[in-house]
Amino acid sequence: MPRYRAQQIARWLYGKHVDSLEEMTNLSLSDRRRLGEVAEIRAPRPREERVSADGTKKYAFLTDGGDVVEAAMIPDGERRTLCLSSQVGCRVGCRFCATGAMRLRGNLSAGEILNQYRSMPERDQITNIVYMGMGEPLDNLPAVIESARLLTAEEGYGLSNRRITLSTVGKPAPLARFLENCDVRLAVSLHTPFQEQRRELMPGTRGYDLLELMQLLRRRAYGDSRRVTFEYVMLKGVNDSPEHADATAELVSGMRTRVNLIPFHPWDGNDMQPSLPAQIEQFRARLERRGVTATVRASRGLDIEAACGLLATKHPG
Numbered sequence: 001m002p003r004y005r006a007q008q009i010a011r012w013l014y015g016k017h018v019d020s021l022e023e024m025t026n027l028s029l030s031d032r033r034r035l036g037e038v039a040e041i042r043a044p045r046p047r048e049e050r051v052s053a054d055g056t057k058k059y060a061f062l063t064d065g066g067d068v069v070e071a072a073m074i075p076d077g078e079r080r081t082l083c084l085s086s087q088v089g090c091r092v093g094c095r096f097c098a099t100g101a102m103r104l105r106g107n108l109s110a111g112e113i114l115n116q117y118r119s120m121p122e123r124d125q126i127t128n129i130v131y132m133g134m135g136e137p138l139d140n141l142p143a144v145i146e147s148a149r150l151l152t153a154e155e156g157y158g159l160s161n162r163r164i165t166l167s168t169v170g171k172p173a174p175l176a177r178f179l180e181n182c183d184v185r186l187a188v189s190l191h192t193p194f195q196e197q198r199r200e201l202m203p204g205t206r207g208y209d210l211l212e213l214m215q216l217l218r219r220r221a222y223g224d225s226r227r228v229t230f231e232y233v234m235l236k237g238v239n240d241s242p243e244h245a246d247a248t249a250e251l252v253s254g255m256r257t258r259v260n261l262i263p264f265h266p267w268d269g270n271d272m273q274p275s276l277p278a279q280i281e282q283f284r285a286r287l288e289r290r291g292v293t294a295t296v297r298a299s300r301g302l303d304i305e306a307a308c309g310l311l312a313t314k315h316p317g
């Protein structure tokens, strides 16, 4: 086919969101037929939708493999944030995360990741996209890179790269590769400044060196103005002590960064406890006193299990 066809097809797919090749009316009939021999458009709508009292919505999508993945839409003033999944389950196995307790059931294709955006009802109102749903994005690197590029590419969905955030535990080698290919915002799940404890809490980080990760992040946050956010789930008596706050401040000192404290969301079958609000506030203030910008994330969608770390497949197949 002539080269300009590629752009025409992209426009139909990402601009007009067509559901079939037949709708690509500026392609000749024979080109549409040839395309049909090697490709199809499969964009399943969510099969289930739940709405939280706070307006957060959770959508369940069926994967090609017959599993269910979830995406959440979180309204906040003018903002509409879509929280995407990259895998069914997760093999990092963090002790506080319901997705981790599922273990890994499978990777999503780039199409399955993008379809959570493409086929959700509020698509045209979405202002921000975060890869913070089920899965560790860097464990599904090719599909995640492809999806992030198509979200931001001019010939793709054309969204601003500043409105897309990848959340990851930050394995250095795949993270470096991701950063070579995609320029989006980064949120790194830290959860403790102490490597040994981190390996306990997040078993999938055992083979990785925290200081190597920090070096990589420092290079990125230093060379230009791209600031990295750290996420820190507040677990009572586990990682919420003044020593943890001080060591965290030390670890990130001199970086343009923000530490986002996330109240732990308890779930059935897990015996960890959330830190008390006063403890979280002390921790936040202690970081601030040491020059680190720190915020507390509001919990959203708790009543429908759409909040961070609660996405897990309970649906019957």
Ligand code: SAH
Residues within 6 Å of the ligand: 090, 096, 097, 098, 131, 132, 133, 134, 135, 136, 137, 167, 168, 169, 187, 188, 189, 231, 232, 233, 262, 263, 264, 265, 266, 308, 309, 310
């Ligand atoms: N795997 C990636 C992205 C998905 S998890 C990552 O870990 O960064 C998104 C965020 O939810 C992470 O910061 C994670 O630590 C947090 N989270 C997991 N379980 C949680 C829970 N039970 N309560 C609150 N936050 C949780």
Ligand code: SF4
Residues within 6 Å of the ligand: 090, 091, 092, 093, 094, 097, 098, 099, 100, 101, 133, 134, 135, 136, 169, 202, 309
């Ligand atoms: Fe996986 Fe993230 Fe959950 Fe850890 S917190 S198990 S990396 S999804």
